[in-house]
Amino acid sequence: MRFLKTPLNVIGALVCVILLASISCTHDDDVVKVEGCTDPTADNYDPKATVDDGSCTYGADDFEKADGIEGGKYYDKFFASSGTQWSTPSDPSVNIDDITDFGDFYRCKQCHGWDLLGRAGAYNGRAPNTTRPNVSFVNLKTYVQSATNQELFDKIKKEGGRPVDPALTADGTNGEGDGHPDYGTIFTDEQIWDIVKFLKTEVIDIDILYDFTTQGSYPDGTISYSNIGKGGNADNGSTYYNDRGCGNCHGADGTNLIMGGRTLGKFLRDKPYEVHHKTKFGQLGSPMGPTATTDQEMKDLYLLLTDPVLFPTESPSVTDLDALKTATPPVIDGVVDAMWDDARVLETTTEVPDPGDDVFQGYVGNSNDVKLRALYDDDNIYFLAEWADTRKDLNRQTWYFDPGTSR
Numbered sequence: 001m002r003f004l005k006t007p008l009n010v011i012g013a014l015v016c017v018i019l020l021a022s023i024s025c026t027h028d029d030d031v032v033k034v035e036g037c038t039d040p041t042a043d044n045y046d047p048k049a050t051v052d053d054g055s056c057t058y059g060a061d062d063f064e065k066a067d068g069i070e071g072g073k074y075y076d077k078f079f080a081s082s083g084t085q086w087s088t089p090s091d092p093s094v095n096i097d098d099i100t101d102f103g104d105f106y107r108c109k110q111c112h113g114w115d116l117l118g119r120a121g122a123y124n125g126r127a128p129n130t131t132r133p134n135v136s137f138v139n140l141k142t143y144v145q146s147a148t149n150q151e152l153f154d155k156i157k158k159e160g161g162r163p164v165d166p167a168l169t170a171d172g173t174n175g176e177g178d179g180h181p182d183y184g185t186i187f188t189d190e191q192i193w194d195i196v197k198f199l200k201t202e203v204i205d206i207d208i209l210y211d212f213t214t215q216g217s218y219p220d221g222t223i224s225y226s227n228i229g230k231g232g233n234a235d236n237g238s239t240y241y242n243d244r245g246c247g248n249c250h251g252a253d254g255t256n257l258i259m260g261g262r263t264l265g266k267f268l269r270d271k272p273y274e275v276h277h278k279t280k281f282g283q284l285g286s287p288m289g290p291t292a293t294t295d296q297e298m299k300d301l302y303l304l305l306t307d308p309v310l311f312p313t314e315s316p317s318v319t320d321l322d323a324l325k326t327a328t329p330p331v332i333d334g335v336v337d338a339m340w341d342d343a344r345v346l347e348t349t350t351e352v353p354d355p356g357d358d359v360f361q362g363y364v365g366n367s368n369d370v371k372l373r374a375l376y377d378d379d380n381i382y383f384l385a386e387w388a389d390t391r392k393d394l395n396r397q398t399w400y401f402d403p404g405t406s407r
């Protein structure tokens, strides 16, 4: 029994155990070593540590504090006047006009796409021109999934990357304009962390919203979409659309604002890769701010907007009545058959004219709001007229053709 023969050692061991329960101690020389992170600037700095074990981590605090919604705006168009906190380049020697005059060379989305897929996604047919760069070959989506926060931060900041240089961007087809910029000269570290947080936590993955196939390769490729709004619920989408006030600006059927020639329904059906971003992060430079939206709500909205009856492709016209060819003629029985849904509506107000000879005596100047639609087949043209009437009256006057307003 060694302990009994050497009582001093036993006492030494007990002192160690009592005083330093959690710390290693050695019998041989009684030196105390505490392993941990010894760098006071690290997130997990341990003031008790005496030996650095390589476990220091950095950036968690910055990531924690970052604002991913703000980061999403920066991804779009950080220099847009309203809605972002970016106002000047972080490097005072950088001329802000050199950024804004050639803005598309600095917008993440121009090179990496709204779907983060670069050339492998919606932008595989988006050739460069004098005002926009080549789309990047990088697949940002898979990179973001595999990179640590710190790696992502370093890649975005890219010290020594393409400088802000007016000569470089003067010719939009100049290859160097395609390079990832040195964002250290444009953003503060906090702003870059906002972008990291956006990419890690706020991006809506397009895979949950639609399917697509691409044909051909950049820049001559094409893309087609299917299953838009998969997994969504259109009734919930309708609730979302109303509750968040989308209709206040876009109209109940999405036809009030025409965006690049598109109603909201058409915009979704043509550009499903973009709507999720604009909805969640807002349309910078316009009155439309960000709208907090979950993945499920976005699916619901997408499914709703695919409906061409509720969200038509054409806004109602106020001047022209287009007749649509129909394979089956409508039944003229006072019921509006389904084939009318696709015909463009002409919304107009009629006013009873005064052609002379007291033809419309008593009615001159009366006005009515009317909706007209027209269909035709090989033999006939059909008109559908809808107007509000206070009482049902089946007496009709003959049609009157007004040469004054004919076209």
Ligand code: HEC
Residues within 6 Å of the ligand: 074, 075, 104, 105, 106, 107, 108, 109, 110, 111, 112, 133, 136, 137, 138, 139, 140, 143, 152, 155, 156, 177, 178, 179, 180, 181, 183, 195
């Ligand atoms: C003018 C085009 C352009 C712009 C604008 C641009 N990038 Fe890039 N980016 C590239 C190219 C090209 C690469 C690949 C080569 C490289 O790393 O420079 C790249 C690489 C990256 C990488 C590393 C990916 C990898 O696989 O290593 C990340 C992350 C990234 N970009 C994010 C962003 C973000 C975020 C923005 C906006 C703040 C942005 N990029 C703006 C062109 C661009």
Ligand code: HEC
Residues within 6 Å of the ligand: 241, 244, 245, 246, 247, 248, 249, 250, 257, 258, 259, 260, 264, 267, 274, 275, 278, 279, 283, 286, 287, 288, 289, 291, 301
């Ligand atoms: C305060 C008014 C307002 C509200 C509310 C609003 N929008 Fe917008 N929205 C706009 C304006 C203005 C534009 C820009 C129109 C243009 O580009 O000409 C726009 C543009 C868009 C675009 C196209 C962006 C682009 O790239 O051109 C989409 C998609 C969109 N809105 C969807 C929505 C959805 C979904 C909602 C509800 C969550 C909504 N908007 C709420 C005013 C609004």
